[in-house]
Amino acid sequence: MKSVTVLLASFALLAPTNAHYFFSRLILDGKWTSTWEYVREISPYPGDTTKLAMAYPNTDPDSPDLRCGRNATIGWSQPKTATVKAGDTIGFGAAEYELVEVPRMYHPGVASAWLSKVTGDLNQYLGDGEWVKIMQTREREAQSVDFTKEENKLLYNQMKSLWATFQADSWNFTIPATAPSGRYLLRYEHMFPNPQDTQFYVNCANIEVVNEGTEGAFPAGVKIPGVYTRGQKDVYFSTYDYGLKGSLDGYKTPAPEPWKG
Numbered sequence: 001m002k003s004v005t006v007l008l009a010s011f012a013l014l015a016p017t018n019a020h021y022f023f024s025r026l027i028l029d030g031k032w033t034s035t036w037e038y039v040r041e042i043s044p045y046p047g048d049t050t051k052l053a054m055a056y057p058n059t060d061p062d063s064p065d066l067r068c069g070r071n072a073t074i075g076w077s078q079p080k081t082a083t084v085k086a087g088d089t090i091g092f093g094a095a096e097y098e099l100v101e102v103p104r105m106y107h108p109g110v111a112s113a114w115l116s117k118v119t120g121d122l123n124q125y126l127g128d129g130e131w132v133k134i135m136q137t138r139e140r141e142a143q144s145v146d147f148t149k150e151e152n153k154l155l156y157n158q159m160k161s162l163w164a165t166f167q168a169d170s171w172n173f174t175i176p177a178t179a180p181s182g183r184y185l186l187r188y189e190h191m192f193p194n195p196q197d198t199q200f201y202v203n204c205a206n207i208e209v210v211n212e213g214t215e216g217a218f219p220a221g222v223k224i225p226g227v228y229t230r231g232q233k234d235v236y237f238s239t240y241d242y243g244l245k246g247s248l249d250g251y252k253t254p255a256p257e258p259w260k261g
């Protein structure tokens with residue numbers, strides 16, 4: 001009896017820790033780069049000495065940590081800068097960490113990518129300028145996990161699989177073709193909506209955009225924090241309401257709309 005209890009207890013422990021992730025690997029030229037190679041390193045959740053402390057989500061929509069993750073308002077780890085052509089595909093991959101073989105976006109939710117143009121040193125930039133959204137997910141799309149494949153069957157969850165990124169280990173998107181050449185901080189956000197504490201998984205990479213075609217004007221953006229208000233209904237809600245309905249009908253993703261270039 002005792003061993004059954006111990007076994008159940010350890011499963012209970014595993015469940016929530018498996019549900020966290022971070023995006024430390026930039027996907028560049030179709031390849032996964034190393035952890036923190038191009039992405040600003042974050043700090044572990046204070047007081048948690050396990051490796052899982054790195055994956056702890058941000059839940060304060062008013063904290064500067066909403067920009068690039070915990071303690072990453074400057075690029076103290078001095079990541080490299082990735083060169084990418086305007087119009088090309090780039091992406092973020094989830095990190096490997098203890099207990100998890102393939103880290104995935106285990107939560108239902110909305111992913112987005114953002115650019116902030118930097119004039120000085122990328123690693124010194126506080127991210128306190130304007131941010132322009134360039135990608136946002138909602139319902140399933142071509143790169144969503146194919147749950148009909150044998151190897152993905154166990155990943156399926158009827159309540160959560162409506163959302164594009166559910167169980168994906170990475171996400172790819174394009175840099176707008178008219179984005180002006182220059183240095184940018186590229187931010188990826190995976191938001192797990194909750195009625196109380198919505199979880200924000202955010203990371204930032206250094207990129208240099210090279211535009212060999214037609215440059216447009218970089219549009220006005222928003223400030224982060226400031227983009228979300230605690231309680232706003234497209235960010236603070238239960239994804240189960242949609243799971244029960246079996247559709248995302250009536251759900252509108254949070255503003256601003258992505259700039260397509």
Ligand SMILES: *[C@@H]1O[C@H](CO)[C@@H](O)[C@H](O)[C@H]1NC(C)=O
Nearest residue numbers: 030031091143168170171172
């Ligand atoms: C993103 O691109 C990388 C590199 O091509 C690939 O390994 C990964 O599977 C892609 N992610 C998705 C969700 O399609």
Ligand SMILES: *[C@@H]1O[C@H](CO)[C@@H](O)[C@H](O)[C@H]1NC(C)=O
Nearest residue numbers: 043044046070071072076077
């Ligand atoms: C933030 O990062 C710096 C640089 O690594 C480190 O010295 C400091 O302890 C970190 N602060 C927190 C709260 O983790």
Ligand SMILES: [Cu+2]
Nearest residue numbers: 019020057199
């Ligand atoms: Cu979580």
